[in-house]
Amino acid sequence: MSTLATVPTHVNVAADWRAALRNAFKVPSELLDFLELNAEHRAALGPCENAFAQLVPRGFAGRMRKGDPGDPLLRQVLPLAREKETVPGFSADPLAEIEVSHQGIVRKYAGRALVITTAACPVHCRYCFRRHFPYADQTAVRYEWRDTVASLAEDSRIAEVILSGGDPLTLSNRRLSLLIDQLDRIEHLDTLRIHTRFPVVLPERVDAGLLELLAATRLKTVLVMHCNHAQEIDESVDGAIAKLRRVGMTVLNQSVLLGGVNDDADTLVALSRRLFAAGALPYYLHELDRVAGAAHFEVETSRALELIDSIRNQLPGYLVPRLVRETPGTLSKTVLG
C-alpha cells in the first residue's frame, strides 16, 4: 500500500482510484508471492510475461484465496505461457470489429452506437477479445470527442450510445462530463450506457464526482458491469452498486463463460444470486470470443447449452442471463438455447 500512503493529503478524493490503479500488481511473481503460492504451484500454472501485461488491482487480488493455484479470480488475470500457443480458429480480431469501426465508433447494431473511448482498463482479463485491438488508431479520445459527437449527431437512428473501450471509467470525471454534456444535447439520444469492469475490480472509482455527473444527465443511464464469479463481489462492490442505483442507474451484469472459472451450474447459480443481492441483474453470458491466447478458456457450445438449461431450472427467469454469441456480420448478438 506504499503508493496510497504517499498520496499527499491535499490531493482530492478523485485521485484515490488512480493511486490504487498505479499500485496494482503488474508482475506475475509479485501477485503469486502475495497469494503465497509455492514453487510447485507456480510450475503447474506456468506464469509468463506477456505483451498484454498483467494488471490486477490489489483489492481484487485480496478477494482471491491464498494458496490456491486454481482460484477462479486468479485464473482470469494471470498471464500464462500457454497464451502464446497458436490454436487454429483463434485470431487477433475474431469479431471483425476493426472493419466496422471508424473514428472510435463501432456501428454494428441498429439504434445503438458503441464508442471506444479509451484503450485503458483497470484490469487485464486474459480472455479479452480486444487484447490485440489496434487502439492507437481507433480510440475516440484522440479526437477530443468533436468528431465522435458530430458523427453521432448526424445519425438520427441512434437512440443509445454505449461507452466502451477499454474501460470508459479510466477517463477522468472531467473528460467524461465533457463528453456526456455534448451527448445530452443530441436530441435523438435517449439512453447512455456504460460498459465497465470498475465497480467490480476497483469500486473506489464510483466516487462523488462520477455520481454527480451521472445524476445530472437528462439521458436514461444504464451501467453494464462485468463479473464472472460470485467471489468477485464483496462489500466494497455492494457499496459501489448501491451508489450507482441511488442516482437512478439501471445496473446489469455481463459475464463470459470461462473454462475453469464459472463453467458449472452451481457457480453460475451462485453468481446470479450474488449479483441480485448486490443490486445487479444478470444480462448476458457470453460464449468466449475466439481470440488468440484464450483457447484454454473455451467451453463447448453443447456444454454451455446444458449449463443454461440447468440454471433455468433453478432460478427465476429474471436471474437467468441470455447465453449469447457474437457473430461477425449479424444484426444482433445470437441468443443460444
Ligand SMILES: *Cc1c(COP(=O)(O)O)cnc(C)c1O
Ligand atoms: C454488444 C454490442 C452492442 C450492444 O448490444 P445489446 O444487445 O444492446 O447489448 C452494441 N454494439 C456492439 C458493437 C456490441 O458488440
Ligand code: SF4
Ligand atoms: S475489463 Fe473488459 S475490455 Fe478490459 S481487459 Fe477486461 S474484458 Fe477486456
